[in-house]
Amino acid sequence: MSPSSPAIDPSHVDDSALSPLTAVSPLDGRYAGRTRLLRSFVSEYALLRYRTLIELRWLQKLASEADIDTPAPAGEGAMGFLEDIIDNFSLADAERIKTIEKTTNHDVKAVEYFLRERLSKAVAIAPELDAQDSKWLNDAKEMLHFACTSEDINNLSFASMLADARQEALLPSMRRLLQDLREFARTYAGSAMLSRTHGQPASPTTLGKEMAVFAHRLESPLDRFAKSPIRGKFNGAVGNYNAHLAAWPDIDWPRISREFVAGLGLEWNSHTTQIEPHDFIAELFHALIRFNLVILDLCRDMWSYISLGYFRQRPVQGEVGSSTMPHKINPIDFENAEGNLGIANALLGHLAEKLPISRLQRDLSDSTALRNIGVALGHSLIAYESCLKGLSRAEVDEDALAGDLEGQVDVLAEAIQTVMRRHGIENSYEKLKSLTRGRHIDRKALEAFIEDLPIPQGDKDALLRLRPRLYIGAAKELALDIGLGGGTEALTGDATESVPESVIDAKNEL
Template identity: 30%
Template sequence: MSSERNIFNNLSPLDHRYSRGENFRLLSQYFSEEARFKWEARVELALIETLVDFGIAPKKAIDQMKKAVESINADEVYKEEEKTKHNTRALVNCLRENVDSEFRQYIHLGATSFDIVDTAAILRYKAFNDEVLIPALKELIEKISEVAYRERSTVQLGRTHGQAAVPVTFGYYMAGFVSRLGNRLESLENYSSELTGQFSGAVGAYNSLSLLVDNPVEFETVLLNKLDLNRSEHSTQIIPPEKITDYIHGIVSTFGVIADLSDDFRHLQRSEISETGEAFSEDQVGSSTMPQKRNPINFENIKSSWKVTVPKIITVYMDQLCEHQRDLTNSSSARYYPEIISHLFLAIKRLNKVMARLVLDHENLKRNLDNHKDMILAEPLYIMLAREGHPDAHEAVRKLTLKSEETGKKVLELAQEDEGLNKYFDKLTTAEKDILNNPANYTGAAINETVEIVNNWSDRLNIERTW
C-alpha cells in the first residue's frame, strides 16, 4: 500500500473521475481511510483526557497521546491489522507503539471498538455537514434565489403531464426550488444536531467503566463533551441507528430536489423547447460525431449520480437491524455511507457552477408561450364565465377547444361569435379581456410570491441579498 498510488489506479469513479483536484483533497479530510483513523485516534485522545480528569491517568499521558495521534497513518494500521485481524485493535497497537511504556496501559482503557468507531464516524459526518456541505448548499440556494428574483417577471409556459398548461413565471418556478432546498438545508442541520456519540462498553451497560469510576455515565458525558457531542440515552455496543438513518435520509431527499431541478433543466434544453442552456466553453465538444451538439452534460451527470445514490438508502435502513447487542453485519455496508454524502456534495458543487452561468433564451420562452396561447386561455375563460353566472362554463369552453381544433379558428374568436356567451363577456373588465387576448398577463400571484419566497429564505439562512 502506498499513498503515492496514481489516482487513476483507484477502483471507484468517485475518486478518479468525479472528485479530482480540490474536491478530492477536501473529501479526503473527512472520508478517506487515513482520515478515518485520524478521527478515531481523536476519540482515543478524548478518552485519555477524561481518564486524567477522573484521576486515573497521569497528566503527562495527554502529551504522549497527542504525539501518537499526530504520527498515526493508515499504512501502519493496515500492516498491523494483517497480524491482529482486527482494525480497532490494530489502531490501538499503533498508538501504543508511539507512547512511552508507562503510558500504554491507558490507551483504549474501558473502551470497546465501537465506542471509538461509531463516535468517530458521527464526528466526521457532523463536521463535514456543518463545515462543508451546509455552506455549499447555502451557496446554491443563494444562486438559485438570484435567478428567481432576476426572472421573477419572465413569463414561461407552465407544463403539467408534459403538456402545455397555464403560464407561470420563470422566477416563480425557480422559487419552488429555493423553498424546497431551504427546507432540506434546515432538515440537515436538525438531523446533524441530533447525532449522538457513545462510550458505554461492550454491551452498552458501562460494565468496564464501572470498574474504573463510580459514575460511568458521568465519565461518558465528560468524554463526549470534549468532542462536542451529546450521549445517546441508550446504546448497546453501537449507537442506536435511527438518527444516522434520519440524517442519511436527509442527504438522499436533498439530492432528490437537486436531481428534480437537473432533470427539468435537461428537458428545457431540448431542441424543441430550448428555453435554457448551460454555458458552453470555446473548446467544449458535445458529440464525437455531431459537431453542432451542445449537450446538458452537467444536468445529466447530476441525475446519473442521483440514480447511483438513491438505492444506497435501502442499505442504511437494513443496517437498523442488529442482533442483540452487536453483530458485524453493518461493518462493511456502513463504510459506504460517506459515498452517499460525497455524491450529494459533488452534485451541489457542479450545480453551483452551472447556476452561476445559466443562460436563458427569452425569445424561445416567448415563442413557446405564443405557440400555445390560444388554448391556454381556456382556463381563465372558463373561470370568468363561471364567475359571471354561466351554469356549465367548463363544458362550454371544452367544446370550444374541440371546435377550434376542427375549424382552425381561435378559441377566443369562437367564444366571441357564440351568442349564448355575449351576456357574460359584457361583464368582463378591461384587464380580464387583456388576459384573454394575451395570456402572458395570466400569471396570478407568481411575481409577488417569488419575491416573498426569496426574501423569506434569504432572511432564514442569513443570505446577503445582492440582487
C-alpha cells in the same frame, strides 16, 4: 477475456502506482478532483485519525477525573505530547497502524498498539519532556482503551466523521444550490412561461416562480439535514458499563460517558447495546435523500427546459458536445448530476435501512456498510457541483419563452370560464371546453367568443386585453418572495394588473 484482447500485465497497475487512472472507484478516479475535500473526513486515513483522536481524548478524560488515580495527575508536557499526536497525525502514522493491523487483524486494536508505541517512545520523540511527564506517559499506556469495546471508539469516530463532513463539505454546496436558486427565481420572477402539466400546455407561470418552487422545497430537507443530531455512545461491551464498574464501582460512569461524548460535540445516547443503533444516521440520510430528490427533479426539469429551447448553454472554448455532430452543446452537467444522485440515494437508502438493524447485542455486518458512507456522500457532492455548474452555464432565451407562450391563446380558457362562473353563466366550463379542447384556436376566435358573453363591459374589456404573458397570477410575487418569509404575503402587492376586475373583486370579498 476476448481472444482479441491482450492480457493486462498486473505489474503495470501495482499498489504503489495508485492514481486517478488506476483507482477502482470513479470517486478516486475520474472525479478525484471533485471529491478531494472529502478525503480529509471519510478516507481510511481520516478514519484512523478520528480513532486516534477518540482514544487520546478518552485517556485525557480519565486523567481529568479526580477519583481515578491511575495514572497519577498529568503535567502540561504530557498533555501537550498527546495533542501533538493528534495535531500532527500523518500518512506515515496511518501506514504504521496498517502495518500493525497485518499482525493483529483488528483495526481498532492496531490504533491502540500504535499509541502504546508512541507513549513508550515519548522521551525519544520529545526529549524536552521532564521525568515526571515521561513517566506519566509510560504509565498511561496501560489506560489506553480503558474499559472500551471497539465500537466505543468506532461509533464516535464515524459520528465525528459525519459531523465534520456535513459541516465542511456538504452543507456549503447544499446552501449554494439553495442560494443560487433563490437568486435565479428573483432574477426571472417576471419572465412569463408556458407551463406544462402531463406534458401539455397549461396555465402560464414564470420561470422564476418555477425555480422558487425548487428553492422552497429544498428548505425543509436542508434544515433537517443541518440540524439532525449526531449521536454517540460510550458504555462498554454491551452498554452496561460492566468493566468500568468492575474497576471503580463507586464512580458515576454514565456521567463521565455523557460528558465525554458531549465534549466531542455529539449528542449522548444513554441506552444502547454494544453498538450505537445508528438511528440518527437513518434520520440524517433520509433528510439527505429528500434533498437529493428535489435536486434530481430540478435537473430533469432543467434538461426538459433546455430541450424546449427555453435555455441556451454557454459554450466553452475547446469543449466538444458530440464526437460526430459539431453543433451540439449537451446538458451534460444536469445529466451527470442525475446519474450521481441516483447512485447516492441508492446507497443512502440502503445504509438508512441496514444500519439500524443488528442481531441481538450486535453483529458485524454494519462495519463494511459504514465504510461506504463516504461513497454516498461523494456521489452527492459531485451531483451538487455538477448542478451548480449547469445552472451557471444556463442562459434564459426570453424570445423562446415569449414565442412559445403567445402561440397558446387557448390557455386563457381557464380565465374566461372562471369569469363566466363569477356571473352565473350556465355551463361555463362546458362552453369553453367545446370551443378549445382538442383544437388550436386563434385569438380572433377567442375574442369573438368573449364579445358574445353576457357580462359587464368592464369585465369583457379586461378579458379582451388579457394575453398569455399577462395571465400569470401571483407568480412574479411568489418568485420575489422566496427566501424572504414566504406565505400569503406573496399574494399581496401589485399583482393584479393581469387579472380581470371581476376576479379581483371576488378575491377581495373573501
